[in-house]
Structures are given as structure tokens and as C-alpha cells.
Amino acid sequence: MVKIFPAFGNPTPLRLKVHPDYTLDYITQRLVDFLKIDADEEVILVHQGKKLNLKGEKNLRVQNIDNLTLCIGVKRTNRRVYLRKKLAESKVLQIKEEVLKKCFTHAQKYVDKEVGGLLIGEVAEDKLQITNSVAIAEGDSVSVDLDPVKIANKAEELRNGKNYVVGWYHSHLRNGTSMSMRDILTQLAYQKLYPKTVALIIDRAKKEVEFFRIEADQLISLMKILLSKPMHGVAICLRKYPLT
Numbered sequence: 421m422v423k424i425f426p427a428f429g430n431p432t433p434l435r436l437k438v439h440p441d442y443t444l445d446y447i448t449q450r451l452v453d454f455l456k457i458d459a460d461e462e463v464i465l466v467h468q469g470k471k472l473n474l475k476g477e478k479n480l481r482v483q484n485i486d487n488l489t490l491c492i493g494v495k496r497t498n499r500r501v502y503l504r505k506k507l508a509e510s511k512v513l514q515i516k517e518e519v520l521k522k523c524f525t526h527a528q529k530y531v532d533k534e535v536g537g538l539l540i541g542e543v544a545e546d547k548l549q550i551t552n553s554v555a556i557a558e559g560d561s562v563s564v565d566l567d568p569v570k571i572a573n574k575a576e577e578l579r580n581g582k583n584y585v586v587g588w589y590h591s592h593l594r595n596g597t598s599m600s601m602r603d604i605l606t607q608l609a610y611q612k613l614y615p616k617t618v619a620l621i622i623d624r625a626k627k628e629v630e631f632f633r634i635e636a637d638q639l640i641s642l643m644k645i646l647l648s649k650p651m652h653g654v655a656i657c658l659r660k661y662p663l664t
């Protein structure tokens with residue numbers, strides 16, 4: 421039995437029965453089918469902090485491997501999806517003010533670069549509660565790449581604790597807090613690992629942040645917060661959103 425832990429979400433592993441003939445290639449194909457991976461997405465398997473190389477280790481027998489961490493990489497692509505924007509309608513999302521400030525401070529530190537990171541938290545009492553964030557990368561003026569191996573490593577680090585990766589954030593230097601096509605494709609990929617994943621976009625100049633999810637082909641704006649206004653500790657999404 422090999423355990424495969426998705427990088428996003430409550431760390432319940434996918435369990436794969438191991439047959440002596442299974443190879444890394446075979447596992448990857450199983451995951452591609454299971455997660456319905458698109459042509460512009462890539463299954464990334466990380467073992468003890470290191471990405472398994474499908475080409476170099478193609479014939480690696482999986483019985484030699486214990487736990488794997490799974491993330492999805494999104495390649496540069498022309499794929500487009502068209503979504504209508506909608507306000508959310510069911511349960512609750514919460515984020516601590518100090519966590520928002522931490523993400524915002526990361527964005528503020530780099531005047532001419534987009535920055536990105538992960539949102540850490542848990543689902544408790546039907547609420548998605550974001551309790552921490554971790555910086556992952558700085559990009560350039562138009563984009564930032566969140567390395568799936570770094571995401572997987574962070575998820576592995578968190579594995580035995582109460583909290584796990586529940587979303588990601590990045591800053592925009594232009595276009596406000598609206599989701600770009602690449603942002604949408606990235607969010608769709610992460611939601612395959614954990615359907616409750618949220619995306620947070622930071623507009624550093626306007627001091628605004630907005631949370632998004634994609635549901636039933638609609639881009640759902642969960643919550644928009646003006647950082648120039650006091651938050652009183654925890655921001656709560658009063659427009660609810662479906663968690664199940």
C-alpha cells in the first residue's frame with residue numbers, strides 16, 4: 421500500500437494497493453485519470469522533499485516508496501475557460517486580520533513584483549478558517565509561479581498538525597483583484613486536489629483583497645475586504661458559500 425497525500429486539503433491520503441509491477445509511470449497515469457488532469461496540467465509527485473522525475477525514475481518500483489505528496493503544476497497555456505462572476509451563497513469563510521496583514525506585508529515588500537504563498541487553516545464547524553499563511557515566491561511584474569514542489573514540501577511539513585493548506589494567495593500590480601485566465605486555471609487545478617481551496621488576490625495599490633472559488637462553471641467572489649478599514653480581528657464572509 422502506498423499513501424499519496426494531496427498538497428491541498430485535509431491530509432487524508434489516497435491509498436493505492438501496490439503490485440510488484442507498478443511503476444511511477446503507472447501511478448502517475450492512475451492519478452491523471454482519477455483527477456481528470458488536463459493537457460496543460462502536470463501531476464507532481466514529491467518524495468522526502470524531492471520531485472520524482474518521471475523520465476529518470478520511470479521504472480522505479482513503487483513498493484520502494486512510502487509516502488508521496490501530490491501537487492498539480494499548471495503549464496503556460498492558451499486554454500481558456502469562460503466563467504460568469506457571481507456572489508457566493510452558502511456557508512462561511514473566516515480569516516484572521518493578522519494573517520491578511522502578513523500576506524499584504526509580503527506583497528508590500530516587493531514594489532515591482534507579484535508575490536505568492538499558501539493559506540493555512542482548517543474546516544471547523546462548517547467554516548473554512550484561515551489561521552496562517554506562508555510566503556512561497558516572488559515573480560515579476562506580471563506573474564508569479566508557485567512551485568508545486570515547494571507547495572508539496574510545505575504540505576508535508578504540516579502533515580501531522582491540525583492545520584493544512586486550504587488555499588493560495590498572490591498579489592497583482594495591475595488589474596485589481598480580478599482573476600486572470602491563468603489564475604482561474606491554477607485555481608481549477610488546486611480545487612482538483614481539494615474542492616474547498618480558496619484563492620486570495622491582493623491589490624497592493626488599492627489595499628484591497630478578494631477571495632474566489634470556482635463552482636459549477638462560475639467564478640464566485642466569496643469576500644472582498646478593504647484593508648484601509650478596521651477589521652476587528654477576524655473577517656467573516658457574510659455571503660456564504662457551499663463547502664460540500
Ligand SMILES: [Zn+2]
Nearest residue numbers: 590592600603
Ligand atoms: Zn493573478
